[in-house]
Amino acid sequence: MNTVYILFAGDNFYPEGGVNDLRGIYQNEQDAVNAATDWSIDGSWWHVVKMEDGKMVKIDGNDWA
Numbered sequence: 001m002n003t004v005y006i007l008f009a010g011d012n013f014y015p016e017g018g019v020n021d022l023r024g025i026y027q028n029e030q031d032a033v034n035a036a037t038d039w040s041i042d043g044s045w046w047h048v049v050k051m052e053d054g055k056m057v058k059i060d061g062n063d064w065a
Contacts (some may be wrong), residue, residue, distance in 0.1 A: 005048050009039055033058055
């Protein structure tokens, strides 16, 4: 199975936004980050999630361990 990365983002953070905040599915982490930074505006937020294990790998451009 290929690992894919999911981008969640929005201009107003609220808990439990779920699939309503889904902005895209990408084949690699860098493509997801590029899409997030292209989409990003002042006051916005974004998370990139590695679908394979459901863990966040980036939050607003910062590594998440």
